[in-house]
Every structure is written in C-alpha cells, then in structure tokens.
Amino acid sequence: MDILVRSAEPTEYAALGEITAQAYLQDGLLDFGESDAYLGELRDVAKRAAAADVLVAVRKDTLLGGATFVPSGGPMADIAGPGEAEIRMLAVAHAGRGQGAGEALVRACIDRARRTAGCTRVVLSTQGAMHSAHRIYERLGFVRTPERDWSPLPHLAEITLLTYELTL
Secondary structure, three states: OOOEEEEOOHHHHHHHHHHHHHHHHHOOOOOOHHHOOHHHHHHOHHHHHHHOEEEEEEEOOEEEEEEEEEHHHOOOOOOOOOOEEEEEEEEEOHHHOOOOHHHHHHHHHHHHHHOOOOOOEEEEEEOOOOHHHHHHHHHOOOEEOHHHOEOOOOOOOOOOEEEEEEEO
16 A cells, blocks of 8 residues: 655644654654653644644555645744755654655655745755664755754754755
8 A cells, every 4th residue: 555645634733743752752862852842842733734734644544654844944944045945853653664654755845845936945954863864865865965054952062953955
C-alpha cells in the first residue's frame, strides 16, 4: 500500500503532535528532555497549522508522521528569507520508519515549493544527530549550507543546527 501525503486534519493534530514529540524525545534530540520548552512547540500542531501547511503521511488509516511546510518565509520560518520555503518539524513515528514516509513528506514539501509563486529555494535546519534525515535530504538534492548554521539558544553555543538548501 502506498503512502499518501496530504494536509493534516484538525482531528489528527493531537496524534501528530505526540508522534512529533515522541520522535524527538526517543531520538534524544531535546537537550532538556521532558522539560525542554521546545516540546510544547512540537506538540502544538494547531498553532503550526494556523501559520503554515502541516502535512501528514498516512498508510491506510495509520498516521506515520508529518512535516510543516512554511511557504516563502512565513511566520513559522526560522531561516527562510524572501523567495525561500522552509521545511520544519519533520518527524516519523518509530513504528513507521524505514517505509519511505520521511522521504514522501520531503518530496511533498518540494512539490509545494515548486507551486509557490516566486519560490526559488527550499531550506531547512536539522540537528547533527539526524543522520537518516540528512541522507534523505542529500538523496533529494539538498546541499549543506554551513554559512547559515545557527543556534536556537545563542547562549548555548553547543546547540547548533545545521542547514541545507535545495535550489528549485
């Protein structure tokens, strides 16, 4: 059965928020664990959906994961500037990994960017430990942009996000 990527339904927000939070927690991606302030952002899919496009990957009736597509530097953008779309909060449930859901979500974001007027690039931030995601990005043509690497907590220099871009 193929993976379908579509816009998230409001009835799926809580489940997607928990998938996203658990993916980050179980992979050790939150420096402060359960007390990390970012955990609330990961769970708040309704807030993301109000400002960006939240996509889900599903197989039959099973929610596998999701991603947030921010068109042309919208309010949810971390690094995107004019003419750039951004992919944020890509997450796949542990049980759904290795089935192509992550790649399907990234491809769907690229397709949306190509349909966005004036968009010439897709950008994203990732943690150094997200090796599976890096392989997806590189396989799809993204290249590292170390000059754009940044820290969401500037007072903690050891927390640096790596950046990638894809020119459309």
